[in-house]
Amino acid sequence: MRIGHTRLRLTWTHLAALVIAAFVAAPLYWMAASSFKGPDEIGANPPDLWPKSATWDNYRQAFADNNFGTYLLNSVAVSIVATILVLSLSAFAGYALARLPLRGKGPIMVALLMISLFPTIALAAPLFLLMRDIGWLNSYQGLILVYTALNVPFAVWILRNFFLGIPKEMEEVAWVDGASPVRTVLSVILPQARPGMFTAAIFTFTACWTEFLIALTLNTADRFRTMPVGLALFGSQFTVPYGTIFAAATVSVLPIALLVLVFRRAVVSGLTAGAVKG
Template sequence: MSRIVERVRRVRFTWTHLAALVIALLVAAPLYWMAVSSFKGKDEIGANPPTVFADHPTWDNYREAFADNNFGTYLLNSVLVSVIATILVLSLSSFAGYALARLPLRGKAPIMVALLMISLFPTIALAAPLFLLMRDVGWLNSYQGLIIVYTALNVPFAVWILRNFFLGIPKEMEEVAWVDGASPVRTVLTVILPQARPGMFTAAIFTFTACWTEFLIALTLNTADRYRTMPVGLALFGSQFTVPYGTIFAAATVSVLPIALLVLVFRRAVVSGLTAGAVKG
């Protein structure tokens, strides 16, 4: 009987890893094709049959993206907006998540449902009202307009993640800090947040990714070229009669690198944070 169970486990283990390998290849194939095509010349990109490798690698596509299409400015704008919005989201959601997890507040369940509904609200329905609001306050074609909007849109989901993670931290740690005379704010900063690093990393990566890849709001609020973010600038490459596929591939490859590096570096923290959020209710 034990041998049969062991064989079943081995078969499951093998098939699970094969399925994971197939999924990984399916996900990696478009990324590989994009990266390789960014080093191909125009003739090689349009070759039939297509080439799996770049026969004559060139940096011309990257030069055109940054020198001729102002992609460096778009990239810096995205970095500025995404980093500041992520910091603001973490600052606000940390205290809100702690309050919903620990403090004896009334109406916690309706608040959590409202936060979930806000996080699921379609962005396209907010584009016109946000445009009118930013026009009235004079924040069209500005950094602060996007930062405030991105912060407001991402706080609800970050609160969900951090609140569930805070529930998994033992209350005894807070009680010891209170006995030592620590205030609630100091307790959160010195005791709770250090223990919630995986959840913080998870919320930060999700928030940064959402801000980094957001297109509709950025296109609506910032029409001036100097304030455009990376997704908008990338979408506007080319003209009415030509599409610079090589330049687009090069810019897209650069835009994917920050997210890929974040996930690779903090993958354990992200998995830990998501697991904790899934277990605690």
């Protein structure tokens, strides 16, 4: 009787998971399918679930006529550099908060949490004035610096909780062998914290890749615009090129989807460690 009840519960769990997955995947499928449709098919009523005559014109228009390739490269460069800087800073900060005998760890963690939850819109005007004064408007370094500062607190939270789960004996063995604290972190701790590093990297990259308000505020020149800003400015006063927007949006989603698919186990492991370690 208990086995039958367990199987029934698993069946309902799987069905619920399938319904949720379908609910999440349906808009993504519709976006990708519509990117291959012509204007008449996109506006058809009733709508077609699959393009009757698939075309690449929407992708050609996105890259050739709307400069989307430049926006995409800008987002790639800014997101990758900012992610590397965030991991470099948060790894040592997270290790210090997890292992070193520092005073005020509790208030520091609370402050980091409050900073990570601070609304971005409240920072747009001060950041604009700051970047204007130092001459970093319409630049890559200004956006990279801001993205690094905004994402370090959350990455520190993730890595600090993951470092707490690594046995101290591994560090003690390294110290006995004469390793310095920096060498211990680089050679012993970080290799053991790969799932946490992957998790922090994916969250940081996603946050930089999809950020809109700060990029719109700081970089108004077309050659410095990132993908979300460029995508939002598609179209004109009288027309909205839905097919081109669908094509550009499909391309913008692919890197995040591939990252999650490739590193899904590492992400789950890193989030689980962060959830159970205090």
